[in-house]
Amino acid sequence: MKKSCSLYAARYWTTRLATSICTGIVLLLLNNMATPLATLASEQMPQREHGQGQRIPGHVVPLLSKITPIGPTPKATPMHLSVVLKLRNEAGLDALLAAQNDPSLPQYHHYISTQEFNSRFAPTQATVDAVSIYLRQQGLHINSIAPNHALIDVSTTVGESEDAFSITMNNYQLQSRVVYAPNTDPLIPNALENSIQTISGLNNVALYHPGSLQHTLKQLHTHAGPGGGYTPVELRSAYDVNPLLNARMNGNGQTVALFELDGYDPADLATYRQQYQLGPLNASNVLVDGATNTAGPNAIEVTLDMEVISAMAPGAAQKVYIGPNNASGINDTYNRIVTDNVAKVISVSWGECELASSPARLNALNTIIKQGAAQGQTFFAASGDMGAYDCIDNGIQSLAVDSIASNPAVVSVGGTTLYTGPKGTYDRETAWGSTLGSIFHPVGSGGGKSAHFLRPAFQSGTNLTDQQRLVPDVSANANPASGYSIYLTAGKPKKSGWQVVGGTSAAAPLWAGIAADLNQALLAAHAAPLGHALPALYRLYNTPQVYPPYHDIVTGSNLYYQAGPDYDLATGMGTPDAWNILRDLQNAPSLPTHLLRNGGFEDGQAPWQEHSGGGFKIINNANPHTGKYAAYLCSYVNCHDRISQLAVIPAFTKKVTLSYWVYIGRGNTSTGCQNNFQVFLRTAKGEPISQVQKLCNTDADGWMQYTFDVTSTLEKYVGQTIQLAFEASGTSSPRSNFFADVDDVNLQGLAVAPGITSQLIQNTSFEAGRAPWQESSKGGYELINTVIPHTGQSSAYLCGYPNCADTIAQTVNIPASIHNAVLSYWIYIGRADSTIACAATFHSALRLRTPQGATIADIQTLCDTSAPGWTLYSFDLTSALTPFAGQPVQINFEAVGSRNARANFFVVLDDMTLYVTHD
Numbered sequence: 024m025k026k027s028c029s030l031y032a033a034r035y036w037t038t039r040l041a042t043s044i045c046t047g048i049v050l051l052l053l054n055n056m057a058t059p060l061a062t063l064a065s066e067q068m069p070q071r072e073h074g075q076g077q078r079i080p081g082h083v084v085p086l087l088s089k090i091t092p093i094g095p096t097p098k099a100t101p102m103h104l105s106v107v108l109k110l111r112n113e114a115g116l117d118a119l120l121a122a123q124n125d126p127s128l129p130q131y132h133h134y135i136s137t138q139e140f141n142s143r144f145a146p147t148q149a150t151v152d153a154v155s156i157y158l159r160q161q162g163l164h165i166n167s168i169a170p171n172h173a174l175i176d177v178s179t180t181v182g183e184s185e186d187a188f189s190i191t192m193n194n195y196q197l198q199s200r201v202v203y204a205p206n207t208d209p210l211i212p213n214a215l216e217n218s219i220q221t222i223s224g225l226n227n228v229a230l231y232h233p234g235s236l237q238h239t240l241k242q243l244h245t246h247a248g249p250g251g252g253y254t255p256v257e258l259r260s261a262y263d264v265n266p267l268l269n270a271r272m273n274g275n276g277q278t279v280a281l282f283e284l285d286g287y288d289p290a291d292l293a294t295y296r297q298q299y300q301l302g303p304l305n306a307s308n309v310l311v312d313g314a315t316n317t318a319g320p321n322a323i324e325v326t327l328d329m330e331v332i333s334a335m336a337p338g339a340a341q342k343v344y345i346g347p348n349n350a351s352g353i354n355d356t357y358n359r360i361v362t363d364n365v366a367k368v369i370s371v372s373w374g375e376c377e378l379a380s381s382p383a384r385l386n387a388l389n390t391i392i393k394q395g396a397a398q399g400q401t402f403f404a405a406s407g408d409m410g411a412y413d414c415i416d417n418g419i420q421s422l423a424v425d426s427i428a429s430n431p432a433v434v435s436v437g438g439t440t441l442y443t444g445p446k447g448t449y450d451r452e453t454a455w456g457s458t459l460g461s462i463f464h465p466v467g468s469g470g471g472k473s474a475h476f477l478r479p480a481f482q483s484g485t486n487l488t489d490q491q492r493l494v495p496d497v498s499a500n501a502n503p504a505s506g507y508s509i510y511l512t513a514g515k516p517k518k519s520g521w522q523v524v525g526g527t528s529a530a531a532p533l534w535a536g537i538a539a540d541l542n543q544a545l546l547a548a549h550a551a552p553l554g555h556a557l558p559a560l561y562r563l564y565n566t567p568q569v570y571p572p573y574h575d576i577v578t579g580s581n582l583y584y585q586a587g588p589d590y591d592l593a594t595g596m597g598t599p600d601a602w603n604i605l606r607d608l609q610n611a612p613s614l615p616t617h618l619l620r621n622g623g624f625e626d627g628q629a630p631w632q633e634h635s636g637g638g639f640k641i642i643n644n645a646n647p648h649t650g651k652y653a654a655y656l657c658s659y660v661n662c663h664d665r666i667s668q669l670a671v672i673p674a675f676t677k678k679v680t681l682s683y684w685v686y687i688g689r690g691n692t693s694t695g696c697q698n699n700f701q702v703f704l705r706t707a708k709g710e711p712i713s714q715v716q717k718l719c720n721t722d723a724d725g726w727m728q729y730t731f732d733v734t735s736t737l738e739k740y741v742g743q744t745i746q747l748a749f750e751a752s753g754t755s756s757p758r759s760n761f762f763a764d765v766d767d768v769n770l771q772g773l774a775v776a777p778g779i780t781s782q783l784i785q786n787t788s789f790e791a792g793r794a795p796w797q798e799s800s801k802g803g804y805e806l807i808n809t810v811i812p813h814t815g816q817s818s819a820y821l822c823g824y825p826n827c828a829d830t831i832a833q834t835v836n837i838p839a840s841i842h843n844a845v846l847s848y849w850i851y852i853g854r855a856d857s858t859i860a861c862a863a864t865f866h867s868a869l870r871l872r873t874p875q876g877a878t879i880a881d882i883q884t885l886c887d888t889s890a891p892g893w894t895l896y897s898f899d900l901t902s903a904l905t906p907f908a909g910q911p912v913q914i915n916f917e918a919v920g921s922r923n924a925r926a927n928f929f930v931v932l933d934d935m936t937l938y939v940t941h942d
Contacts, residue, residue, distance in 0.1 A: 076189075077216045078208040081382030084228045085474070086414060087204055092193035096203040098182030100192075104163070105223040105351040106175040107387040108146040108154060116144050120396055120432075124481060124558040132551045133673075133742075134399030137171070137364045144394075146172040150218045157215060161187035167312075169355070170362050173390055176312075176351045184225065195228075198415060202228045220390065221383035224350030229375040229384060229426075231284055231348050233324035233528055248508025250521030253500065255299045255334035257447030258507070258533065262499070264335060266602040267540045272547065274336025274539035280366035281328050281341060281532075282356060284348040284373055285321040288513035295330045295510040301337040304329075309363070311346035311356045322514030327524050328372050328532045330509055335536025338543075342366055354387055357427075361395040367542060367552065369395070370535035371404040371433075372528035374425040376414035377474060385475050388427055396432045399554035403535045404428040405527035406437045406495040407469025410456045411583035411592070422583065424471045424494045431479040434557050435494045436531040437594050438468035438501025439576055454579030454586035454593035455502045467581040469527060470495050470592040481558040484565030485589040495595040496560065498576065499530035537601045541608070549738060550609050550677070559608070564596045567845025567938030568607045569899050573597030577814060588788075588814045588934065618670040618679075619747070622768040624652040636663035648684045648726050648766035656751035657698070658688075658762035666765070667748035669707060672741050676772040679737050681715060681747070682730040686764035689720040696721055698753040698761035704736060707744040712736060720753075720761045728767075783835040783937045784914065789817040801828040813849045813893055813933035821918035823929035830917040831932070838941035839909040845938050846882070846914070847897040851931040852889055861886035879903055879912065887920075887928045904939070 110116060122130035135143070151172050155165055163177040163184075181192045181203070188209030195202050204226035211219055247254045259265050267273070292304050306329070308316050318325075329341055342365065346356030360369055377385070392402060407413045407425035414423040428435035439452040456467030473492035482493060500507075503525030512519045542552040553559055563572040576586045576594040584592035620630050624642050633641045637659045647653040656664035672679065687700060696719035704712040713736045716729060737745065747770060751763040785795050789807045798806045802824045812818040821829035837844075880903040883896060904912065914937065918930040 076210045076212045078210050079219060079221055079383065080208050081221060081386060082205055082208045082225055084204050084226055084379060084381050086197070086228060086376065086379045087195055087202075090195050090197070092206075093196050093201070094194050096181045096192035096194050098180060098185070100181040100203070102179050102181060102184055103166075103224055103349055103351045104177045104179060104184070105354040105387065106154065106158065106177060107220045107223060107354070107390060108150060108173055108175065108218060109220040110144045110173070110390060111146060112144060116393060116397060120393065120555075121480075123397070123399075123555065131673075132399075132554050134554055135397055137362055137398065140394055140397060141171055144397075146218070148172070151175070154215060154218050157212065158187075163187060166351075167355075169358050171358070171394065173394070174351075174354055174358055176355065188222070188225075190225070192225075197228065200230075202226065204228055221387050223354055223384050223387045225383075226381060227349070228381075229350075229379040231353060231373040231375050233285075233321050233373055233526075248521065248523065249298065250508065250523060252506045252508035252523035253441070253443075253447070254508050255301070255337075257443060258334055258500070260447035261441060261443050261449045262533070262537065262598065263449070263600045263602040264537060264540065267544055267605065270544065272540050272544040274339030274536065274543055276338075276546075277336065277368065277539040277542050278340045278342055278366040279332055279336065279535050279539050280360050280363075280369040281325070281332070281343045282360065282369060282371040282373065283325045283328070283343055283345045284353075284356075285325050285514070286316040286318045286345060287322050287325040287329065287343070288318050291326050291510050291513055292329055292333070296333055296337070298510065299334065301333050304333065305340040307340075307342055309342060309344045309359060311344060311359050312352045314345045314347050314352070316343075316345060318513035320514055323509075323511055323516060323524065324372055324528060326511045326513060327507070327509055327526075327529055328370055331507060331529050331532040332370060332536040332539075334507075335533055336539040339536065339539040350384065354391065357388060357391045361391055361398070361400065364398050364400070367400050367554070368535050368538045369400060369402045370532040371402055371427060372526075372531050374405060374407055374428055374469075376423055377426045377429050378414045378421065378423045380426050380475075382475055385426060385430075389430060389432075389476075392427070392430050392432045396555040399552075401538060401553055401556040402427070402430075402433040403436055403531045403538065404430075404433045405469070405531040406435045408438070408466055408501070408526045408528070409469065410465040410467030410581040411469075411471045412465045413469055413471075420465060422471055424473055425469045428469065429473040429476055429492055429494050431476050431482070431492050432555070432557065434534065434560065435469075435496045435595070436527055436534050437470050437495030437498040437581070438525075438527045438530050439498050439594055439598055440502040440505050440579065441500035441598075442505070449574070452498075452500070452574060452576050452594075452598055454498075454576055454581055454591075456580045456582040456593070457502075458582070465582050468495065468498060468501060468593055470581050470584055470595070472592070479557075481561045483561065487565075487590055493590075493592060495592075496557065497534060497573070497596055497599065498594040499533045499598050501525050501527045501530045534599065537599055537604075540601065541605055544605050545608060548609055549741070553608075560596070563604065563607055564590070566940055567843060567847070567897070567936070568603075569610065569845060569897050570600070570603035570606045571847075571895055571897065572600055572604045572607050574600060616673065616676075616772045618672065618770040618772050619668055619768060622770075623650050623766060624654055625650045630668055632667050634665045636661075639664070641666050646686060646764045648686070648764070650766075653764045653766035654749065656700070656749065656763045656765070657753050658760060660753070661755040662751065662753040662761070664752075665748055665750045667746050669744050669746055670770055671744050672737050673772055676741055678732070678734045678773040680730060680771045681733050681769070682728065682771070683749075683768040684726050684728050684766045685718065686726045686766075687718055687720065687723040688762045688764070689723050689760065697756070698751070700749075700751045700763040703746075703748045703750065704733065705746040705748060706740070707746060709746065712740070712745065718763075726764075726766075781838065781939055781941065783837070783939055784833060784935050787935050788812075788815050788933060789819055790815045795833055797832045797834075799830040801826070804829070806831050811851060811853075811931045813851070813931070815933075818931050818933040819916070821916070821930045821932070822920045823927060825920065826922045827918065827920035827928070830915065832913050832915040834911050834913045835937060836911050837904055837908055838939055840941050841901060841905050841908050841939055843938075843940040844900045844904045845897055846900050846936070847895065847938075848935040849893055849895050849933045850885070851893045851933075852885060852887065853927070853929045853931070861888050879907065885930075900937075 166176040190205040346352040406428045412420035414421040438455040442450040476492035506523040506525035509524045581593040586593045698720040700718040702715040753761040920928045
């Protein structure tokens with residue numbers, strides 16, 4: 024071994040020094056490497072010269088597959104590589120992420136710290152040492168090792184990389200750039216196969232680009248910005264942020280991190296915030312890998328991000344992470360955001376064509392993002408500004424999506440064209456997609472299917488069936504023709520000062536700012552903040568909500584994918600209604616969670632802790648309330664008994680209730696309080712929290728149940744362990760036979776309800792004809808027709824003739840167990856007269872009926888005077904339907920008009936849903 028190692032190392036050191044170093048290597052590998060040393064000695068080191076070992080897959084760039092190399096890359100070309108190490112127990116990390124997103128599990132929203140991540144999942148120091156020795160042995164210079172051990176940054180040259188990893192580097196002509204890439208995957212020793220995940224930076228094909236577009240077209244409509252464009256006031260009005268800000272939920276106490284690859288001028292931010300009266304900015308910079316806050320040609324990107332976040336969350340702190348635009352710099356900047364873990368909301372407006380990224384590069388970033396998700400961090404990333412055509416392949420625009428927006432743990436934000444009414448009131452939006460110039464040059468909302476990542480389980484609901492990760496998730500205004508008012512002088516822009524800027528680079532920070540406001544409001548309401556927000560955002564989409572959380576964009580395209588009802592590949596789930604999102608998150612359905620074990624004492628003592636002053640066994644079968652066992656305290660002279668159990672109060676529990684049954688017994692007839700039974704809540708260390716109850720020997724009345732709402736008492740202890748204790752003490756009187764029995768103890772918390780959500784109404788949009796709808800028309804008309812559909816080609820058209828009476832109904836089967844039920848429908852009320860009174864016989868009613876016709880609940884009544892055009896209504900029917908679980912129920916819509924021949928009252932119904940969450 025020493026001879027082989029010395030020969031191998033002598034490429035870089037003297038033989039004497041090499042022998043000494045190799046001896047150290049042998050000892051280190053003996054202690055730390057899982058692969059037997061004999062394998063390393065006989066196979067690895069001497070055979071590396073002959074190309075033996077394991078090749079790490081995924082380093083071939085798809086975009087170069089059809090391009091012929093133009094020649095070898097000069098060997099002296101410098102390279103900066105990022106060696107990404109494999110996590111420990113990655114399967115365990117994936118299981119933790121799934122549990123954190125499952126409302127039915129105790130780990131739900133229980134995110135871990137950076138320290139806990141390192142102790143459970145980060146590569147070990149032994150792994151870092153082994154890989155570092157190998158890299159140095161190949162002549163690579165180690166610049167830094169990340170604190171989570173995920174990345175080792177090295178400097179080298181093309182020639183050294185070719186020798187180290189048995190590859191050949193070639194140059195390629197890619198449009199106007201000459202790029203380099205390896206001809207095959209890199210080779211590493213077998214002993215490091217389980218240590219190295221990938222080597223990022225072996226190609227420079229992918230280059231992060233900003234997603235902002237300066238306004239070059241005529242504005243669609245005039246806005247109040249000094250140079251045009253939407254102002255903060257208008258944007259807040261359009262996306263319903265004002266109720267949050269009016270409640271002083273402006274991001275105060277929250278930190279938003281910004282991923283940036285250029286600098287900015289703080290004076291631009293000061294001018295912007297002063298113009299719109301946003302107050303002084305709380306901003307700080309984190310400079311990565313030698314970067315500086317020097318405003319360059321892409322300063323517009325940084326400035327746009329900071330100003331849009333200022334507009335949505337003026338009270339939030341902004342932490343600007345600036346790194347170099349190369350593989351190791353990008354990895355290190357993302358990793359610094361994650362390992363710092365000071366910001367739970369991150370805005371990213373930079374990206375690259377996914378096909379220009381090797382699978383290895385995408386996997387490297389995925390390793391970093393997964394740690395952020397486990398820590399409860401959310402990345403909002405721009406989906407790109409080239410519509411569905413994110414890549415240029417050999418001069419041809421190709422269908423592709425943008426990275427890092429395509430990562431399954433990142434919120435991908437697409438773009439729309441926003442139209443508003445007076446003072447910014449929301450009117451409508453269309454998917455953003457257009458071309459520039461006479462040659463096809465697409466601009467629009469990035470969207471499509473990832474070529475690398477599979478669709479995560481939580482990306483579910485209507486129109487979400489493809490096996491690939493679908494982009495975008497959500498959207499917001501991005502068309503530069505309906506762009507944002509921005510102030511910019513940094514970076515020597517073509518137009519300096521007030522101007523209009525658009526792009527999905529504006530939509531991503533808009534969402535990030537709203538998320539900061541939501542987190543502040545949720546925490547103030549003692550509710551769970553967004554945490555890793557993507558599963559929660561999809562839960563708002565695929566489960567019924569009383570308040571519509573998104574504006575569903577149904578028109579326009581991103582030049583390939585059409586917008587339409589529900590999820591689409593141009594706009595995702597839609598654009599935000601911030602106030603509705605907050606109310607939906609605060610009012611999520613709840614399910615009781617039992618926080619104690621063995622509350623009926625039928626499983627013996629554990630996990631109860633007993634203490635008896637008389638040395639008696641407290642849990643026994645003397646006098647149970649139910650079952651065979653109970654806790655029997657006292658019943659001896661001068662008694663003092665206690666039984667207790669520790670319980671964890673889940674973070675963000677909405678309500679905590681304590682209940683138990685008590686039997687007080689006494690052996691004498693004293694009318695004074697001589698003996699006590701008490702219930703305490705204490706900290707895990709035994710420090711007092713509160714006395715819940717105190718009973719005396721005079722309270723002897725057989726078995727009694729007591730229930731207490733202890734929410735306010737325990738709200739300071741959410742996420743912590745507390746102690747519940749029952750204690751009894753008696754006097755020294757020999758005639759006193761005082762005792763207390765306790766049984767059926769329950770400490771219960773209310774958490775978000777789990778379950779399966781089903782849509783019960785069939786033929787919701789009437790596109791399949793009549794069945795299974797049942798019609799009745801006094802005028803003999805066919806109610807399902809094509810007169811005024813909301814979407815598609817058909818709807819239900821009721822009335823429209825004098826003295827009308829029309830009904831349409833459907834029978835649905837309610838599941839046997841209901842957690843939540845929400846009915847939604849779109850309705851259009853029309854009339855031809857101008858009466859301002861609601862005539863008694865003019866009405867539109869929606870009722871829920873049993874098949875026998877008895878009314879269960881009147882849901883809504885509207886008059887002919889209620890004619891605002893198409894309107895969406897949603898109703899929580901949980902309490903109405905729960906008594907009828909497991910039974911068929913009829914949903915009935917009817918309209919009745921007057922005899923007035925001049926009254927042309929009619930009602931159109933469309934797009935009905937009844938979402939029921941059940942076991």
